[in-house]
Amino acid sequence: MAHRLLAAVLILGLLSFNCGKKSGDISDVSAVVALTGDVDNFNPVVATSSISSEVNSMIYPMMFDVSFDLRLSQLVYKPGLVKSWTFLNDGKDVRLAIRNDVRWQDGTPVTTRDIRFTYELVGDPLVASPRSNYVENMILTDGKFDPNKSMTVESDTVIIFHFSHKYPQQLYHLNLSPIPEHVFRNADRMSLATYPANNRPLSAGPFKLERWTRNTEIVLSSNPMCVLPFPAKLQQVVMRIIPEPTTRLAELKSGTVDVMWPVYPEDAKVIQQSNTDIRLEILPPRSYEYIGWANIDFDEWRKSGGKVVRPHRLFGDKRVRQALTYAINRAQILEAKLGIYGELAISDFSPVFRWALNTDLLPYSYDVERARQLLRAAGWFDTDGDGILDKDGVRFEFTLNYNAGNLRREYVATVVQENLKQLGIKVNISSSEANVHKQNIDQKKYDAFVAGFSVGLAIDPSSRWGDIHNTFNSTGFTHPRINELIKLGMNVSDEKDAAKYWKEMQEILHEEQPCTFMYWIKDIIGVNRRIKSTNVNILGVLDNMWEWKIGDPNTYATF
């Protein structure tokens, strides 16, 4: 009797499990997006994570409607909150006229006071905004951003920004979403990042924040008051935080998640073969991986307080660096790990910026004999017959570091070890936790390492090359002509005028090989086919989320 009762309960329980959708329920007008991590802040002035930036762009009014024209390979600015703009005073001043019909969620109009206040916060050292570089080309007093001299408010709808000079990224740096001045005016600036109002953002964008459960989900709902450009067509978007990639993929495949990224290349192949209800969107690459070689002796450089710059005993000679690039079979690694979702890198100028690419340059081929010749020319021989090259008593032996848990970089390190062994170079492999690895790279503690870098939407090589003290100049490479080219390229009126400087810069990087540029990585996004009208692009996966629709194009929110 007890057995029958138990069996009945089990059967009823199984029958009552229901993980599918009920017909006519909210999921017919809503979408589910899987995120790798949570937002850190709903305040665009202090938010640090890229996910925060994407989500905030849905809530706050965007100054411009920005798109990336792949044909022109550049950002295109259209009116958003700013309905028109004019360059004055030889391009050093930008006059913005904003719309007068945009309102915050509480009915307060969005005015130029909000814009001025936002940039005042960005430039205030007490706030420590990660975007304080947006104002570094405006008017400074005693080396500090001067809001009174940098911004002139003519009326509630007209504001003029004053720059020290005209440069291509002016509109880019004016594209920071304003925050409501009447909400934040009394906030303590030192603790702005933890101000309670950050987590109850007032919306003027296509979505508003419905609910946020930390580490669990973010629920956005359509904002009926939005006029930039209109209230989101989906009634709701639920963003679930699912850090584990296998779980995210399982959710996408089972249909409980509509959009997720990144899809790994090995999973992409499986999805394409077996899942007909998922489409894969491939983004042009903005991230690349490289092997960094210490171009200078960092120990000596540190001990001398940055005064002594001596070539590294192994990698200081460009012939050696060229040899290493020739000796590494990058095509094999690319084929094994990325396939069609990657392409060989020649420099750190993304293929996205076609107008800036030096197409005369070809990738270094895999040529072990050429590598040997270069090493001999640089004076490396196996004088003691131990199978390892040496020069002036120094063995060609070093440790190649990568961040633990990154299987692709682990593979790269293993292949490099094998490839260089043929030349008589001994490579030891070491891995560190990601945080430690990044810190060691920033502090220039490695002789050689595998790492990655993401380029911005506007070309700006100044942080990557140039001064050795720059955090992102992880190889310590400097070249007087590179510094000149950066200065010239960053001070042109039109972005495309800098093409000749960037092409020359790529020639120098190609010749000098401060690091071995491995490959560009294309992002893969998985989208359930029931989601229509997506426009996944390099600006972001959620770029036009207000236009997304479910299934039948006639099904969208009405008010």
Place this chain on the structure above:
Amino acid sequence: MLRFILRRLGVAALLIFGLLTLTFFIIRLAPGDPVTLYVQDDFDPNFAEHLKTSLGLNQPLHVQYVTWIKSMAFGELGTSFSKRAPVLDVLLDTFPNTLLLTVCAYIVNLTLGLLIGILSAMYKGSRMERWSGNVWLFLYGLPEFWLGIMLILLFAQTLGILPASGMHSPFAFSYSPLEYAWDVVQHLVLPVFVLGISSAAAVARYMRASILDVMDREYIRTARAKGLGEWRIMWKHAFRNALLPIITLVGLSFPFLLGGAVVVESVFGWPGMGKLTVDAIFTRDYPLIIGCTLVAGTMVIFGNIIADVLCAIADPRIKIQEKQ
């Protein structure tokens, strides 16, 4: 008993303070910079230094310690670097989720472990007992991460009868309270199974050994001689006496359950403290690490105190020895 509890509480307070002080210094001496991970490639290069200053990380270590002691004295756990929110708020958001998961796993763990242990002892030597022992040993040896992924692939992706992750469905906020509760139960099935099943094997083994030890005692022989049935002997006489080592085991196994929750929470996207702690460590979120250590340490210490109290309740001999 009251004096015993008060004494243990006093010792517990000292233990927790020592634990937190040790944690404070260890995490700061570990390599890795708390601000490094927050700096993206297109940020202001000076942002890292600004952030360090605003977080007080540019102060000498002893100054940071004194500042921390002062804030702890007022019950201030500080602000999480990564969450940009008071540590207490972050803990209050996540602790109930872990409590739900671990309590349910504990119930599964104990229920299955005790039942299997008793049945194994009663049917000792039978073919069924041997087979079930091997099965439980196999389950005990399975890595939780692997088991979790396999169950997701089977039940969520292939069969579609259970959810893959999370604490509730994406649109559960539109459900009635009863529907929401049932939705959470469905989401609990797989993580509770993974967390509870592997350590149930250990409980079963201990219970079996303990029962077999008790079943050889004179009072059991006397009960049999008086004609009592096996089940009555088991539940009324053997079980309570065999339970004593299990109570101690339960108290000691609590940290392992909490540790296992880290893996299970990661795999199933369960928004609990295990995952929070791991993330805090990887991001060097010092205030949050201390907060998580405080909660975990308190739970472990109090778990042991409760185990001792339950032992005293279950075993009158302990009470008599105390009086003496």
